Amino acid sequence: MFTLESDLMRTIDWNEESNSVVLVDQTLLPQEYRVIECKTLSSLCEAIKSLRIRGAPALGAAGGFGIALAASLSGAKDIEAITRDLKVAAKALKSTRPTAVNLGWGVDRVLKAVSDAFDVQGIRDIALQEARDIAEEDIETNKLIGKHGAKLLKDGDTVLTHCNAGRLACVDWGTALGVVRSAIAAGKNIKVIACETRPLNQGSRITTWELMQDKIPVTLIADSMAGWAMRQGLVNSVLVGADRITQDVVFNKIGTYTHSILAKEHEIPFYVAAPVSTFDFKGWEESVKIEMRNPDELRFSGCEQLAPKDVEVYNPAFDATPMENVTAIITEKGVFYPPFLLDEVLV
Numbered sequence: 001m002f003t004l005e006s007d008l009m010r011t012i013d014w015n016e017e018s019n020s021v022v023l024v025d026q027t028l029l030p031q032e033y034r035v036i037e038c039k040t041l042s043s044l045c046e047a048i049k050s051l052r053i054r055g056a057p058a059l060g061a062a063g064g065f066g067i068a069l070a071a072s073l074s075g076a077k078d079i080e081a082i083t084r085d086l087k088v089a090a091k092a093l094k095s096t097r098p099t100a101v102n103l104g105w106g107v108d109r110v111l112k113a114v115s116d117a118f119d120v121q122g123i124r125d126i127a128l129q130e131a132r133d134i135a136e137e138d139i140e141t142n143k144l145i146g147k148h149g150a151k152l153l154k155d156g157d158t159v160l161t162h163c164n165a166g167r168l169a170c171v172d173w174g175t176a177l178g179v180v181r182s183a184i185a186a187g188k189n190i191k192v193i194a195c196e197t198r199p200l201n202q203g204s205r206i207t208t209w210e211l212m213q214d215k216i217p218v219t220l221i222a223d224s225m226a227g228w229a230m231r232q233g234l235v236n237s238v239l240v241g242a243d244r245i246t247q248d249v250v251f252n253k254i255g256t257y258t259h260s261i262l263a264k265e266h267e268i269p270f271y272v273a274a275p276v277s278t279f280d281f282k283g284w285e286e287s288v289k290i291e292m293r294n295p296d297e298l299r300f301s302g303c304e305q306l307a308p309k310d311v312e313v314y315n316p317a318f319d320a321t322p323m324e325n326v327t328a329i330i331t332e333k334g335v336f337y338p339p340f341l342l343d344e345v346l347v
Contacts, residue, residue, distance in 0.1 A: 008213070009035060010171050011058050014065055014132060019072045021065045025052045026168055026202075030209040041070050041089050048096040048103070051200060055169020056102040056243045056278050057138045063106030064131035066093045071114070071127040082120050086111060086127075098289045099251060099318050101244040101280050106134055135171045141275045142173040144332035146182030149239075149273055152328070152335065153183040153190055157236040160193040160226060163253035164202040165241025165273065166210045175241045175273040177207070179330060184216065191217040193235060197253055198223055199297040199315055223255050230266040238263045242274040245329070246283035249320035251290075260325035269327040276331055276345055291317040 012023040021038040027050060028034050036052065038044040044066050047053050053062050070089030076082035090107045097103050113130040117123040153159065159180060163169075166177030173181060183190050192211055197203035204220050211218040221229060229235050238259050244251040250272050263270040280288070295313035300306060307313075329336045333345060 008033070008167075010135070011055070011168050012053055012061050012065065012171060013135065014068065014128065019069075021062070021069055023047060023053045023062070024168060026054060026206060027052050029168075029205050038069070041066065041073065041092060044069060045092055045096050048093070054202070055164065056100050056241065057142070057170040057175065057275060058168070059097060059100050060102035060106035060277055061131070061135045061138060061171050063093055063103045064110045064134040067107055067110040067114075068124075068127040068131040071124045074120075076120055079117070079120060079123065082123055086114070086123075097291060099243055099291045101283075102275075102277050105277050106131075109134065138171040138275070139173055141277075141332040142170050142175060142178040143182070145175055145273050145275065145330055146173065146178040146185075148332075148335050149179030149271065149330040150183035150186050150188070152269070152271060152330070153179065153188060153237065155188040156190075157183075157188070158191040158193060158234060159237055159239045160195065160229065160235045160259070161207065161238070162195045162203060162223075162240050162256050162259055163197045164206040164210075166207060168206055168210055169241060175275065175330075176239045176271075177211070179239060179271075179273050180211075180216065181214070191219070193219050193221055193229060195221060195223045195226055195255065195259070197255060199254070199293055199317075202253065223258075226259050227262040227265075230262055230268055235263075235266075235268055237269040237271060239271045239273060242272050242278050243318060244283070244288060245272070245274060245279045246285060246288060247281075249285045249322055250326060250329075251288060251318045251320050254316055254319045257319040257321045257325075260321045264325050270321075270325060271328050271330060272321075272326055273330040276333060279345055281343070285320050288320075290319075293317050 015022045025034045025036045074082045074085040094104045110130045114123045114126045166174035194203045194207040208218050242250050242252050260270050293315040298313050
């Protein structure tokens with residue numbers, strides 16, 4: 001039976017002693033594994049914006065813990081005052097990553113939970129408990145996604161994945177990589193091809209690192225190699241996560257759309273693994289703001305200059321994959337096939 005080889009903490013959690021949010025600083029991987037504390041809302045917002053904490057489910061937990069942190073820090077003496085403080089905190093948290101829907105979902109869920117509280121301390125207690133519930137449920141949800149998705153993988157398969165949709169993108173276990181983990185736990189021999197994933201190399205820095213921690217076979221390739229790997233018969237399926245799923249498209253890290261076209265051309269299944277909280281049931285592609293990253297992320301690699309400092313850069317963090325390119329969407333409620341009727345996910 002497959003078990004995790006690594007002894008790592010959850011990606012994000014609450015420190016009871018210091019009343020702070022603790023998280024794995026993903027910007028330091030793979031050179032260093034470090035857990036940092038966010039004792040202020042501004043430090044948590046910086047951690048979200050700088051991708052110290054990232055991944056749709058993990059951002060949902062970050063949004064929840066962010067409101068709990070704001071409630072803990074508020075010096076308000078009455079419900080009206082603390083409610084104002086929490087609304088300000090909610091706006092600040094949501095503005096950090098506009099494309100990832102889970103962040104706002106986590107914020108709003110905790111705000112709704114505290115709306116019936118009778119006093120300030122009640123708001124603080126409920127906010128923290130609701131944030132903890134989000135974190136606990138995320139792990140359970142990912143295990144269910146993994147269970148459903150594992151049935152789609154055959155013994156001996158090689159899965160190509162993009163960005164990082166593993167335990168570090170969640171509170172634990174993972175979505176796309178959670179499917180791989182669950183398939184291996186069921187006794188299947190599964191290998192992974194990880195694309196480096198521009199612009200911040202989440203695939204090379206994070207996906208390969210966490211799979212190697214768990215002794216799961218992984219091979220790193222450049223994003224531009226995916227088509228050739230498929231043509232060579234090295235890929236049995238493509239399996240990715242998602243940051244937002246609307247009525248018509250799947251938003252994920254830039255490059256996902258290209259992989260979907262290549263998979264379709266080579267008649268390879270293209271699977272998306274995501275919790276229901278990632279679905280935007282009212283949204284469409286044109287209604288979603290795509291986050292633009294700092295141009296220097298492409299001009300430089302660390303301190304090493306890769307391009308002229310004044311070259312024009314187009315650096316969106318996400319792209320949109322049309323539903324007609326998606327073979328199936330794997331959720332905690334099961335596997336859904338086209339035509340995708342998002343209302344069915346709620347049943």
